[in-house]
Amino acid sequence: MLHTALQTVTIAVVAGVASTLLGRRLRIPPILFFLLLGVFLGPLGLGWVRPESLGNGLVVLVEIMVAVILFEGGLSLSTHSFRKAGAAIRRILLISLPLTGLGAAVLGRLILDLAWPKALFFGALIVVTGPTVVGALLKAVSLSPSLRSLLDWESIWGDVLGVLLSGVALKFILSGSGHGPERIGFLFLERLLLGLFVGVLAGEILRRWVFPFVMRLQEPALPGVTAFAAALGIFHVSNLLSEHSGPLAAAAAGLVLSIGKTSAIEDVRHFKEQISIVLIGSIFVLLSSTIDPFAVAAHWPGMLVVALILGALVRPASVLVALAGTPLPWRERLYAGIVGPRGIVALATVAYADILLKGDPVMPIITNLTFVIIFLSGAFATLVSRPLAALLDVELPSSGLGILIVGIHPLSSQIAQFASQRIPVAFLDTNPSTCSLAQGWGHQTVCADVLNIHVYEEALEQGYGRLLAISNDDALNQLVAQAAAVQLGPHRVFRAKADAAGDPLLMETPHPPRQAFGSGFSVREALDELKQGRATLEVLSVDGKVADHVTPLLIFTEDGKGVEIVENREGIRGSALCLVRKPPRPDDRQAF
Known part of the structure; x- marks a missing residue:
């Protein structure tokens, strides 16, 4: 068992890093390589990667990854970028995301006959785009500053809101009919406020006392290691106080450090980027290897219809409705609506729910549906993002x-x-x-x-x-x-x-x-x-x-x-x- 677990983790890390290098070399998001290698190396393929050998360790790795990704995402944001496209960012988070989630839930209910609690859970988790895929896209395509800011902020805070909403929906599923609509709203507000409080408080402590002390030690390796430990600590403490509030706390703490221009921030970003490359690639491979499309073969036509309608109609329509009347040019609005790749946080959320709801006959449908949406949206973004940017004239050449x-x-x-x-x-x-x-x-x-x-x-x-x-x-x-x-x-x-x-x-x-x-x-x-x-x-x-x-x-x-x-x-x-x-x-x- 120990050998199998070590073999699984080792091969997943090697495959994840290799996929990242290949994506950087080809200047495309590496998500497709993660997904394909995960299936190829998993039980359905060569059988070299066996996630079941990790037991509950996979859940732990997923939570560590989410904490690091969102903490690093908060570090990458700035108030200046928000001011540049603030109206569009607010509308995309407050209007587009709920519309996309509601549309996904309706599709799941009407086409796949999901019960409303499960349909709402699916709608909540699938709204996220994610910094792992959007960040790679922004490195591959040079876009205008306002469009970059919009996609960047949506990827970070969309992830946070998606995790919060899906956590509330999951709580509702686990408790049966024990929570009414008013209780659901209260749970969401509680987690939102508590996550913000813990994140801002922890960020200020790090900015005012912890990092100044670390910098006085004059050890270049310490800021990054300290930030890694802090991200995990903030994530865990917030989750202890209110379940599923950890992602928001981690992102908020990172944003506080970014706004405060902490002297150690670049050392922290560099270290976090290196850790993220290892974590994201390896865990994406691990999660992809858990997919078993044959278990839900009868539902594949319906799942493909849901994925295509969601990507071709629901996402673009919700973005265009949300951004109507904003200063953003129509070409940039259209680009933001068409290109919306889903990322690893959606897959991590559904994998976490699948473990909690083990044996539920509906979860394999939702898991495979999430996987196919991530795959199709990632493939579409990989193949189309650069030609579409040139076609819509939103690509900004170096000149x-x-x-x-x-x-x-x-x-x-x-x-x-x-x-x-x-x-x-x-x-x-x-x-x-x-x-x-x-x-x-x-x-x-x-x-x-x-x-x-x-x-x-x-x-x-x-x-x-x-x-x-x-x-x-x-x-x-x-x-x-x-x-x-x-x-x-x-x-x-x-x-x-x-x-x-x-x-x-x-x-x-x-x-x-x-x-x-x-x-x-x-x-x-x-x-x-x-x-x-x-x-x-x-x-x-x-x-x-x-x-x-x-x-x-x-x-x-x-x-x-x-x-x-x-x-x-x-x-x-x-x-x-x-x-x-x-x-x-x-x-x-x-x-x-």
Whole structure:
């Protein structure tokens, strides 16, 4: 038995991590790989993964996973993103989710003949989208900041509300007819308020006392481990006080830490992301291996009809109704309605209920129905999310992302003036007097610590998805690029060489930023040439071949809607801002 349990967990972890790596490599959500491998490796396939060998341990692992996912989800949210799409977020949570749940319950009742308590339980658990699938989708598709915020907030708080509602419905099922509607409402309100209270209180304790103490110990590994223990503790204590309130408490505590800008938050996020990769993948594989579609073969036609109607009609209609009248453009509303993949929290919730209601003949139907909805919605999101974003014109290409510029001088001012004709551009500097100089030149500024990674997190939410480090100090450029790459990604961070000679003391990083303006360019040399009149900045039409005395810096994209930062001289076409060097005069040449 011990060997079987160890084998099951080991293979599930390996399969889960391998699926995550494959999904990242293909830039698609890995949920399909989780589901397929779970079935293939489970009792219906090779039989290598046997969840029954874990006994009640599977429930424990599921609860740990939910606590970590929602705590990390709360950490990833910010009040700025809520302000950007606050009306849409509120309406999607308060209108769309209940409509989707009610529609799912009606479908379960009419098509599968589920009793109303079981139908309402199914409707409550299936409303969730989930950060595990939506987060992977947002990494694969670059969307507008408002649409990103909407999908992100729905995935976190939709999970929380779904777990709360399904927990209340499950309580009603277990107690038979012992609870009337008023009692059900009271239970939900009790869990909602208690979960919020425990989460906010615990988050404040962590923010004010625990993490400052941990940071004073100066051990880089401690913040993440402390947060992991705190997430489990908060989840468990809240559940002890009121059943199924733990998910809300974990998410609320994470949000408090995010809003409070806790100094250790990035160490915590990094550790939580690593733990989440292991937990999510392995437990998704474990839960998928419990599915037995042959046990409910007679109900499969009805289950497929429910899944298709829910995804093709109920979800889009409820989102469009909820978002009607909001500032969100209709294309973004339609995208949010069509793309709504269900995630692991729905599967974990139904697996938990299946264990509590062991032997109930209806639970295999609900379990398999949840599985097929997750599979179909995940497959649809995987295959359609990027083409649909392009079709609806809601995908934001990298050339359309705003640029933060570090380094204020005449050259960077001209670059900003050129780029701001198409995209948002702002200067980032720590010194208030330098920010005032940029403002005097007519530029937007962000006056903040350039080495604070939270600055780049907020900048990304405001549409500034790229950074150009172009100061005349190579060390500063490198440090800024390293800080920005944590949030923006190294592929969206550009660093220009400050000194033609370079600095041998600079250390290369595993994921270096991209080279801006080519290897032959240096900021100090360009500034010197501009100051002495030996070079000018001109907008030229470039057609593939660039003269030796011309260095392209920025170029408009062909559609005229974006700006690309030039990395090399080859294959450049279009309207470009170029550094044009003048031929040397005879009296400037050295005599030999």
